[in-house]
Amino acid sequence: MAAKTLRLLAEVSISGRHVGRLTETIGAELAARRDEHAEAHRRRQLDAQVPNVPSVVAVEVDGGRYQRRAEGQGCGARDPHWREDKVACLVTLEGPTCETDPQPEPPECFLDRKHVGNMTQCSATCEPTIGSASAESKAVAQPDAHAWQPERLVRTCVATTRDSEAFGRLVGAEAQARNFGAASRRAFVGDGQAYNWAIQTRWFAEYVPVVDFIHVLSYARQAARATGGSDAEQWDRYARWMRGCWQGRVSEVLGEMDREQERIGEPPEGAEDTDGRVVLARARGYLRNNAERMKYPEYRKAGLPVTSSWVESLIKEINYRVKGTEKFWNEDGAEAVLQVRAAALSDDERLDKYLAARPGSPFQRRAAA
Structure with a gap:
C-alpha cells in the first residue's frame, strides 16, 4: 500500500x-x-x-x-x-460539569432493537461481542450526542x-x-x-x-434473553435492566437478576456456555464485580466519558x-x-x-x- x-x-x-x-x-x-x-x-x-x-x-x-x-x-x-x-x-x-445528572434517561438508540442488535451480538457466547468483524469499517456505536x-x-x-x-x-x-x-x-x-x-x-x-457502558448493555441484553419468555418480555426485561444500570441502580438490577436465577436454577456442573443459566450467572458476576465502576450519573455530572468508544475507534x-x-x-x-x-x-x-x-x-x- x-x-x-x-x-x-x-x-x-x-x-x-x-x-x-x-x-x-x-x-x-x-x-x-x-x-x-x-x-x-x-x-x-x-x-x-x-x-x-x-x-x-x-x-x-x-x-x-x-x-x-x-x-x-x-x-x-x-x-x-x-x-x-x-x-x-x-x-x-x-466539557462542562453539572449539578444534577444531565441525562438521566438512556439514549434512544439503546432502546432501538435494530441499533442494539448492531452493537451487540447476543448469541449466548462466552463474552458479549461488541460490534462485528463485518462492521469494522463503520463508525463505533455510541450514544446520541448531548451537551x-x-x-x-x-x-x-x-x-x-x-x-x-x-x-x-x-x-x-x-x-x-x-x-x-x-x-x-x-x-x-x-x-x-x-x-x-x-x-x-x-x-x-x-x-x-x-466500566464501558456498552459492555454492560451487552451483558444486560444477553441475560434478558437467557431468562426466557416471549420476545416482548425479554425486551422489556432488557430495557428495565439497561435503564437501571444507566441510572446507577446496579443493586436493584442485581436483585432482579438474582431472582431470575432462582427461578431458572443455578447452572449445573459441566453446563455448556450457551446454557441460559450459565449466561445469566455470567452477567450477574460481571455486574457484581464492576458495580463500583458503574456510577454513571456521577460520571455524567463530572463530564467524564461513560463508554470506551474512542479506544474502540x-x-x-x-x-x-x-x-x-x-x-x-x-x-x-x-x-x-x-x-x-x-x-x-x-x-x-x-x-x-x-x-x-x-x-x-x-x-x-x-x-x-
Missing part, C-alpha cells in the same frame, strides 16, 4: 519489501525510545513533556487482534490462534504485543509525559477484564474508574494496517508496526517530528565541513 501510494502521488518507485524493512527499523527505534521513557517513569525520573495543564483527561484501554506467524516458519505460516495486542487511547477533553458529553481535544496512542504488566508501565509513562496527573478531572475507562483494573490500581489509582484504525486474514507477523515485526501506527495516529505529530530529527533525514541540518 505504501509503495503504491508513493508511486502514484510522488512518482517515487520503492519496493514493498523496502517499505517493510524501513517500518521495522523505525518501529524498533520508536519502541526503544518508548521503553526508555517507561523505565524512567518506573524510577520516578520522567518529567512532563508538555507545559500546559489539561483540565479533563481520559485513559481508555482495550485489546485488538492480529495473527502471529509460527516461529521458524516461512511466509504465511502462523500459529493456530489469533494473538491480542493491547491499545490505549489517551485524550485531553473539554454534557466531553469533546475530544488531543489524542495520543500506545500499542504493544507485550503482557499487561509491561503495557501498564507504557501507558503510565505516556500519561506522565502528557502531564495527565495535573488534571482536575481524570477517568480510566475499560471493559471488565481484570488486567485493566490491575493497571488502573497500579498506575492510575487517582483516576475515576469507569482507535483499534479499528490500527487494524486497517495490522489485522487481516492475509497479514501474518513475527513478534518483532508486529511490535514495530504497532509503534509506527500508534505514532502516526497520535495528534501531536510525533511521527513527523521523529522522522524529521532522525539521522539521515533530508530535513536535518548538517554541520558545515
Whole structure:
C-alpha cells in the first residue's frame, strides 16, 4: 500500500519489501525510545513533556487482534490462534460539569432493537461481542450526542504485543509525559477484564474508574434473553435492566437478576456456555464485580466519558494496517508496526517530528565541513 501510494502521488518507485524493512527499523527505534521513557517513569525520573495543564483527561484501554506467524516458519505460516495486542487511547477533553445528572434517561438508540442488535451480538457466547468483524469499517456505536458529553481535544496512542504488566508501565509513562496527573478531572475507562483494573490500581489509582457502558448493555441484553419468555418480555426485561444500570441502580438490577436465577436454577456442573443459566450467572458476576465502576450519573455530572468508544475507534484504525486474514507477523515485526501506527495516529505529530530529527533525514541540518 505504501509503495503504491508513493508511486502514484510522488512518482517515487520503492519496493514493498523496502517499505517493510524501513517500518521495522523505525518501529524498533520508536519502541526503544518508548521503553526508555517507561523505565524512567518506573524510577520516578520522567518529567512532563508538555507545559500546559489539561483540565479533563481520559485513559481508555482495550485489546485488538492480529495473527502471529509460527516461529521458524516461512511466509504465511502462523500459529493456530489469533494473538491480542493491547491499545490505549489517551485524550485531553473539554466539557462542562453539572449539578444534577444531565441525562438521566438512556439514549434512544439503546432502546432501538435494530441499533442494539448492531452493537451487540447476543448469541449466548462466552463474552458479549461488541460490534462485528463485518462492521469494522463503520463508525463505533455510541450514544446520541448531548451537551454534557466531553469533546475530544488531543489524542495520543500506545500499542504493544507485550503482557499487561509491561503495557501498564507504557501507558503510565505516556500519561506522565502528557502531564495527565495535573488534571482536575481524570477517568480510566475499560471493559471488565481484570488486567485493566490491575493497571488502573497500579498506575492510575487517582483516576475515576469507569466500566464501558456498552459492555454492560451487552451483558444486560444477553441475560434478558437467557431468562426466557416471549420476545416482548425479554425486551422489556432488557430495557428495565439497561435503564437501571444507566441510572446507577446496579443493586436493584442485581436483585432482579438474582431472582431470575432462582427461578431458572443455578447452572449445573459441566453446563455448556450457551446454557441460559450459565449466561445469566455470567452477567450477574460481571455486574457484581464492576458495580463500583458503574456510577454513571456521577460520571455524567463530572463530564467524564461513560463508554470506551474512542479506544474502540482507535483499534479499528490500527487494524486497517495490522489485522487481516492475509497479514501474518513475527513478534518483532508486529511490535514495530504497532509503534509506527500508534505514532502516526497520535495528534501531536510525533511521527513527523521523529522522522524529521532522525539521522539521515533530508530535513536535518548538517554541520558545515
